[in-house]
Amino acid sequence: MRWPLNVPVLSDGVVTIRAHVPADIDAMLEMAEDPTMVRWTGIPSPHQRSMSEQFAFTIIPRGWEDGSHRGWAIEATDDDGRSRFAGNVDIRQRPIADVGFALHPWARGRGIMSRAVRLAVDWALTEGGVEIVHWRSHVGNEASLRVAHATGFTLHGLTPGMLYERGRVLDAWTGSIRFGDAPYPRIPWAGGTVLESERLRLRPFAAADVPRLVEMCNDPVSRRFLAWLPQPYTAASAEAYLNDCLWQAATGAKATWAVADRDSDELLGNIAVMDMLGLNRDHGEIGYWMHPDARGRGLATEACRTVVDHALDPDGLDRRRLSLYAAEDNPASHAIALAAGFSYYGTQRAAERLGDGSFDDLRGYELLR
Numbered sequence: 001m002r003w004p005l006n007v008p009v010l011s012d013g014v015v016t017i018r019a020h021v022p023a024d025i026d027a028m029l030e031m032a033e034d035p036t037m038v039r040w041t042g043i044p045s046p047h048q049r050s051m052s053e054q055f056a057f058t059i060i061p062r063g064w065e066d067g068s069h070r071g072w073a074i075e076a077t078d079d080d081g082r083s084r085f086a087g088n089v090d091i092r093q094r095p096i097a098d099v100g101f102a103l104h105p106w107a108r109g110r111g112i113m114s115r116a117v118r119l120a121v122d123w124a125l126t127e128g129g130v131e132i133v134h135w136r137s138h139v140g141n142e143a144s145l146r147v148a149h150a151t152g153f154t155l156h157g158l159t160p161g162m163l164y165e166r167g168r169v170l171d172a173w174t175g176s177i178r179f180g181d182a183p184y185p186r187i188p189w190a191g192g193t194v195l196e197s198e199r200l201r202l203r204p205f206a207a208a209d210v211p212r213l214v215e216m217c218n219d220p221v222s223r224r225f226l227a228w229l230p231q232p233y234t235a236a237s238a239e240a241y242l243n244d245c246l247w248q249a250a251t252g253a254k255a256t257w258a259v260a261d262r263d264s265d266e267l268l269g270n271i272a273v274m275d276m277l278g279l280n281r282d283h284g285e286i287g288y289w290m291h292p293d294a295r296g297r298g299l300a301t302e303a304c305r306t307v308v309d310h311a312l313d314p315d316g317l318d319r320r321r322l323s324l325y326a327a328e329d330n331p332a333s334h335a336i337a338l339a340a341g342f343s344y345y346g347t348q349r350a351a352e353r354l355g356d357g358s359f360d361d362l363r364g365y366e367l368l369r
Helices: 022-033 035-040 049-066 112-126 142-150 207-218 220-225 235-250 299-312 331-339
Strands: 016-018 069-077 083-092 096-103 132-138 154-165 168-178 200-203 255-261 267-274 283-290 321-327 343-353 359-368
Touching: 016 112, 022 035, 022 049, 022 083, 049 069, 069 112, 083 112, 096 112, 112 132, 112 142, 112 168, 132 142, 132 154, 142 154, 142 168, 142 235, 154 235, 200 299, 207 220, 207 235, 207 267, 235 255, 255 299, 267 299, 283 299, 299 321, 299 331, 321 331, 331 359
Parallel strands: 096 132, 283 321
Antiparallel strands: 016 069, 069 083, 083 096, 132 168, 154 168, 200 255, 255 267, 267 283, 321 359, 343 359
8 A cells, every 4th residue: 555645635615635545445436336437437347446445545646656647535525414535536647637537426416526626627737737637528428527517628529539448439528728717617508497387397308308309300290390310310319419419508509408298207399599609699599399299289389488488588598689490381380489479580592401302491580588
């Protein structure tokens, strides 16, 4: 067992990051065996206690000695008032570094990791000889994306084939932060607020929604007016779409909601406020589509009205102007636009490509606050 003598103890008064101690090992092993940890990281699985001990008392001390891997244990207070191990945070390499982090299940959803990452990154950029810290995660790892967003990382995008874990080449989301960057969100996370109406709950998408989303996007009517849909539309297509919605929410470009039945929570449709980072930053475009068994019941209109109210609310998305576009040959969508309070303002000729490869005129609607 090696004991590094130069691990700084850092705290913001709520979270402390410090050197690992023997009492951490049981919790580290529990964290390593957690299914969420296994899913989103390359940690060896199955895991053994000796692996956690080696990480804490050989790999990390050696990394502090040569500057290649500065790692801390995260300590925080649980609901019973006990101060206990909560996870790990690491700064790897210098002067170009990357950050890694993981939380024990008990500590998730409390903002603990954002605090720990701020402490580690601030030390790295001010005292650790680091000029830039990079973040990367599996595509779809919402928890990691939320930490990067909350701690001020500039979010760059998706890099194909950047990760290699357990024999798999994986795409990665990436971001970075430099000295002088504020360690807080650069732009608000778009959407995320659950909205309710008489019959509907507008909420984030969940994995359980994928089968209904696949049905919705393979429907002939959907395919006619959504020519960009992959053919065929598979579960992988749906998962890629939901991951993209997360990324666009984090970058403030689009707010997306699953339209669900308020009582059963069954997926009925999809609605979004798009183009929120265009030249006009107080503008947004409404887009929606519904599952075949949800059409003709006024549900799309109800969802549209609910989102419009939220989008125009200064305490919501704070949009000043909303637009909505519908193919000339889509009377249902025109009726929804008018029922939701939009006004027709003009038609673009042959501007909408349809699923069969033909082009239709495109009607434009607008709504001002």
